[in-house]
């Protein structure tokens with residue numbers, strides 16, 4: 001269709017001629033002329049908002065972007081290789097998230113299929129996003145359905161995403177730069193985009209109501225658990241506190257005409273819509289087969305239901321932990337292994353028995369030692385010594401308190417002998433001619449090595465080992481912890497003090513972090529978050545802000561100097577993971593400490609904060 005024909009058609013239709021186009025298109029054309037004062041003869045190029053404005057829009061939608069991300073990624077995978085572009089626009093029509101083939105970036109930007117493009121109807125004319133915002137319905141605006149000639153090559157299919165209280169929150173759009181002529185070619189795209197929007201709403205409802213009852217529905221029992229059609233959240237009194245858009249429709253229909261506006265559904269009792277009360281929900285959990293969980297709506301229809309219990313509430317979690325001293329209970333979120341470690345540690349904290357803490361590098365051994373020490377009021381000094389450089393002065397400083405021996409596998413033969421002497425009869429003497437002082441202190445030692453094997457091979461003194469390992473605690477590696485979400489959020493909260501925002505992770509970034517092997521454990525997680533905070537533009541840390549994982553999980557590699565990293569970056573990374581502790585890095589690499597020192601010198605690597613000798 002030529003430009004002239006397009007303008008002519010709009011004029012004729014607005015003049016009252018009949019048209020085969022969808023009613024939604026004709027209504028939008030009318031709004032473009034009468035409400036927005038647009039002229040089809042004057043095309044406008046796609047408008048991309050300035051970066052500062054885009055940042056504002058993204059910040060306002062950050063929670064939704066984070067939740068929508070995984071839905072968008074799944075949808076993008078479904079349409080991979082078919083030249084579709086995905087846009088997430090906010091309720092004002094500004095594109096706040098975008099998935100497209102970078103190979104066509106210039107074309108996409110020019111067409112407005114890009115981050116920051118403004119698709120509000122008053123600017124862009126009839127378009128997928130604009131018509132979806134105006135009607136609250138899913139639409140396809142195909143080729144010459146577009147009002148503005150700039151956009152007539154495009155085919156755009158959009159579906160609305162509603163907040164849990166029924167307000168339009170965003171629009172999910174799937175577009176093509178070039179498409180087959182028949183509009184029906186986009187029916188599958190319309191189904192896909194509606195399904196994705198429904199799933200994003202569901203994910204949002206679930207994320208916002210972890211501590212509440214959620215009731216999910218489906219007309220087919222087979223899909224109830226895997227892909228429910230609708231869901232509502234209920235407070236403990238059985239009142240509706242949130243819903244997906246499909247659920248708003250179900251409730252409105254069940255309750256009759258008086259509930260047509262979704263926001264009026266909020267606060268209503270479950271019984272108004274169902275032959276059901278909050279007390280019946282425990283009978284609708286997974287404990288019974290889906291086909292037996294039939295619920296009846298007030299309008300006579302029946303659906304299958306799945307009730308999800310409130311996750312253990314924060315108060316219940318706190319109550320379960322009040323028996324633990326605060327320094328210990330603060331070490332973990334909801335992880336059963338950590339809880340067991342904390343419980344044993346709490347019992348040990350009261351006495352003075354030596355404790356050996358085992359765990360991978362960065363797993364929190366020193367933090368646990370400190371928490372044991374702090375759990376005993378008036379417990380004197382806490383002195384941490386690096387076993388690679390232990391001296392009498394440090395040991396003496398711990399008198400009356402706790403001596404923390406960091407990495408006992410690093411104790412030289414001479415240091416092991418000295419330590420045995422100190423811990424048996426003589427005590428410790430500092431300075432020539434001084435009388436030895438008998439030690440009154442508690443020893444907590446730590447190792448990431450296998451001390452029993454070192455004892456067997458004669459590298460570690462048996463008598464010393466048994467003096468240090470009175471009791472033993474083993475910390476799980478980060479990759480095995482169930483509370484990594486809690487830990488990430490805690491670390492981000494701690495960083496909110498020094499950074500301008502309260503940072504959040506996008507769903508994709510969080511998923512990525514949860515899948516990493518974390519050979520450097522919590523220390524590596526902290527480093528990763530610090531880099532991500534430095535990289536991110538807004539308050540949401542996204543996948544691309546994360547530095548790549550540093551190393552695969554591995555124990556100490558073969559004692560072969562050829563495994564030493566030859567690149568400065570690699571060695572520096574290992575040193576960073578090991579907290580710039582050369583002995584630890586050497587052990588990780590299976591080489592001698594002097595080899596690491598030599599290689600650092602050759603590659604010009606210096607611990608941050610130490611002056612370079614150059």
Ligand SMILES: Nc1ncnc2c1ncn2[C@@H]1O[C@H](COP(=O)(O)OP(=O)(O)OP(=O)(O)O)[C@@H](O)[C@H]1O
Pocket residue numbers: 330331332359360361362363364365366367368406446448487490522523526578579584
């Ligand atoms: N529960 C926790 N919450 C937040 N940060 C933690 C926690 N446990 C440890 N950390 C932090 O993780 C980092 C590593 O912890 P820590 O030094 O205790 O590990 P480690 O096992 O002693 O390490 P290494 O074996 O390398 O000496 C530190 O910055 C510490 O503050």
